Amino acid sequence: MDAAELAGRLTASGLANRYWIGYSGGLDSHVLLHQCARLGLADGRFRFAAVHVHHGLQPAAEAWAEHCAKACSELNVPFRLMRVDARAAPGQSPEEAARDARYRAFEALLEEGEALLTAQHADDQAETVLLQLLRGAGLAGLAAMPESMALGRGRLLRPLLAWSREALQGYAEAHGLRWVEDPSNRDTSYDRNFIRREVMPLLAGRWPGVAATLGRTARHCAEAQSQLERLAEDLLLAAGAGGPEGTLSVACLRRWQAPEQRLALRHWLRHAGFRAPSAAVLQRIVAEVLTAAEHRNPHVAWREGEVRRYRDRLYALRPLPPLDAQVVYPWDGRRPLVLPGNGVLRLLSGDGPLPVGWHGAMQVRYRRGGERCRLPGRQGSHALKKLFQESALLPPWVRERVPLVYVDGCLAAVGDLWLCEPFAGPGSGVTLSWSGHGLSYAR
Known part of the structure; x- marks a missing residue:
């Protein structure tokens, strides 16, 4: 040369x-x-x-x-x-x-x-x-x-x-x-x-x-692969429409033949940052996740990650560390609270001090079962499980990771989703932000 x-x-x-x-x-x-x-x-x-x-x-x-x-x-x-x-x-x-x-x-x-x-x-x-x-x-x-x-x-x-x-x-x-x-x-x-x-x-x-x-064989395969890449992009565009970013529509995937399903899944997982999983893993996703009834939440896991289904959408997830439901984090609410393996929780109350109702001993922990919250404008208290099901805001695997904020032993906030009475209301001036919603999503 x-x-x-x-x-x-x-x-x-x-x-x-x-x-x-x-x-x-x-x-x-x-x-x-x-x-x-x-x-x-x-x-x-x-x-x-x-x-x-x-x-x-x-x-x-x-x-x-x-x-x-x-x-x-x-x-x-x-x-x-x-x-x-x-x-x-x-x-x-x-x-x-x-x-x-x-x-x-x-x-x-x-x-x-x-x-x-x-x-x-x-x-x-x-x-x-x-x-x-x-x-x-x-x-x-x-x-x-x-x-x-x-x-x-x-x-x-x-x-x-x-x-x-x-x-x-x-x-x-x-x-x-x-x-x-x-x-x-x-x-x-x-x-x-x-x-x-x-x-x-x-x-x-x-x-x-x-x-x-x-080497010539490699060039032929590369040319054919580039054609498949263009087809896969079209498939992902169709299957990704109408839902959260990075997810795929199960109903759309079900309309295609198995080779198109596998092509779309391979391309989707690669875009999500995964190496191509084995043919056996792809087949399990097609056979077990796509065909399950709508009320089911099936998933297929492999060493690098997992694919889960919630309602009509597929989610590509990174493995998450387990959470200890018994752990309790003391918190003063003034500084961001880093939750190991679960993002950061912040309490925002404008430039002034915390409202009077928030002056008690504050703790953060996770769901253990039986928690209830009385929402502003609604009669009585409601089980968190029921509230999550009604709202459908978060998939099940994120719900169990939502941090719960307690003041003097009373549930005051459910992540950044809801404030509970008497800690809510127009005069509270309190909002929370939690960065953990997307921790399980591959990017």
């Missing part, structure tokens, strides 16, 4: 304010760094800097960071080192944990109008297609790695996808480059390494152009 070709690939989606080179110190990223350094000298429009993410997972990690800093200094490319915690969470593979930590760092790094360059090449793309195929992925997975995509406030670009590993090796040797070798790349207990070292050579022996062929 010459300077003109690299410049064309980088500017295909518009010239960036700055290009960060994801530099591991290995062969591929060193070739990319070297090419960018040459382009920066030849064309003043391009502003490059390199970033090395220090995972701390290998004994030689410090030495690699030093190598990267030195290489960038020799090429006159600004260098930044970022240290991350790449320890795997329960149920997470080490590779996934390292990748997630790395890309979180990249997202935090990018400013508006900047781009991150990574050095994945044609052989990496072919390996990704095979991995996704063996995992039973659909079109989105088989489309593998796009050349350009949004990342944080900027973009991620992969300008070397048309180059083979062999071509990069030849470039590095021709220019006398020195790089580091990660010993974990030889460990075939990792799926990608097994495909790279065992499967791809076998396939290439029979079909010499296998990497290019699999």
Whole structure:
């Protein structure tokens, strides 16, 4: 790749304010760094800097960071080192944990109008297609790695996808480059390494152009996936109308065939910030949640979240920490009360002092059953359960999290929904705000 070709690939989606080179110190990223350094000298429009993410997972990690800093200094490319915690969470593979930590760092790094360059090449793309195929992925997975995509406030670009590993090796040797070798790349207990070292050579022996062929398959799948994305957007527009933002109409979904339902659900969950759930989870949503009777409130949960139904709407939810119904929070009402895992409660009484009726000992707790509230203008007191059912303001899973405010042991307020007599009325001057309504909604 010459300077003109690299410049064309980088500017295909518009010239960036700055290009960060994801530099591991290995062969591929060193070739990319070297090419960018040459382009920066030849064309003043391009502003490059390199970033090395220090995972701390290998004994030689410090030495690699030093190598990267030195290489960038020799090429006159600004260098930044970022240290991350790449320890795997329960149920997470080490590779996934390292990748997630790395890309979180990249997202935090990018400013508006900047781009991150990574050095994945044609052989990496072919390996990704095979991995996704063996995992039973659909079109989105088989489309593998796009050349350009949004990342944080900027973009991620992969300008070397048309180059083979062999071509990069030849470039590095021709220019006398020195790089580091990660010993974990030889460990075939990792799926990608097994495909790279065992499967791809076998396939290439029979079909010499296998990497290019699999790359072409990825492009075909990406094109087909883009068509499905447009269809999915139309489906979501239809199913999302007439209800709270981010929810879907069950009645609308029920009118469609199962493939359209699954397409809309996948797209909806991705918009809500979830990774695509398994086919089994999607099928359970279709079979159990969409078909349930209207008075039911079914839900399907998986590790990352859950889908719940309330009346005619589907809600995508993040897992919420359990609440202790026995906990009691003393409160003076003057400062916001932070409720662990349940938002913030504020009491607003204008610029003056609290009304006389609110001067007693104030506490905040959650429903335990049997609570009653006498609303202004209504005869008698009413059970909170009945009031919630009548108003239909909140889904059931939010109702149980509504904070209750007591003054001298008497129920004074139900979140920011109702003030109870005698703490209400035109002269009270008190209102409450609670930020917890949306805590369970994915965004």
